[in-house]
Amino acid sequence: MKCYLIRHGATQGNQEGRYVGCTDELVLPEQLEKLKNLRNTLSSVDYVFTSPYLRCRQSGEVLFAGCRNVPEIIWDFREIDFGEFEYKNYQELNGNADYQRFIDSGGTIAFPGGEAPEYFKARCCRAFISCVKKAQEQGLEVLGFALHGGTIMAVMEAFGEPRKDYFAYQVKNGCGYEVEIEGESRLQLRVKRMIRIR
Numbered sequence: 001m002k003c004y005l006i007r008h009g010a011t012q013g014n015q016e017g018r019y020v021g022c023t024d025e026l027v028l029p030e031q032l033e034k035l036k037n038l039r040n041t042l043s044s045v046d047y048v049f050t051s052p053y054l055r056c057r058q059s060g061e062v063l064f065a066g067c068r069n070v071p072e073i074i075w076d077f078r079e080i081d082f083g084e085f086e087y088k089n090y091q092e093l094n095g096n097a098d099y100q101r102f103i104d105s106g107g108t109i110a111f112p113g114g115e116a117p118e119y120f121k122a123r124c125c126r127a128f129i130s131c132v133k134k135a136q137e138q139g140l141e142v143l144g145f146a147l148h149g150g151t152i153m154a155v156m157e158a159f160g161e162p163r164k165d166y167f168a169y170q171v172k173n174g175c176g177y178e179v180e181i182e183g184e185s186r187l188q189l190r191v192k193r194m195i196r197i198r
Helices: 029-038 054-063 097-104 117-137 149-159
Strands: 002-007 047-050 142-147 176-182 188-195
Touching (some): 002 149, 002 188, 047 054, 117 149, 142 149, 149 176, 149 188
Parallel strands (some): 047 142
């Protein structure tokens, strides 16, 4: 089975370098136009899954316009809850002691008033496994996922081949991975190529 893990198109918050978690903002119109350039690459997709947030739903509808299903919303694919850092950028957080602790930890501690990275990663991976099982039961061959950057990194850190850490799997808006799903006792996502927005 093959799948495409694509990060949503850029929002205003993304362009301003903000921590955009639960803020439910739209994809910029010019980004939606750029996403249309990927449709030919993604035309073989049988079924689409997406985060509940508007930026992923919008992107999924544009990227996978030829797919037979309306993107299925998976609640646990939502982006991490940034808590007190939500919709702030580096300049606004500079000098904040909690933010400095988070940076010094290498991004491993929970956001103040938000979500712990390990909990976030676990829920994303459980959701992904559930989607793959559903697809296998239905005999689907090519899956499309319109997700957040953090969600993609969580899934790829857990299952990606070659093995890399979380931050090594970062992708820009509108970009992602084409992967082959392998393994029975342990799920593996073998990277075939990078998908890039033009």
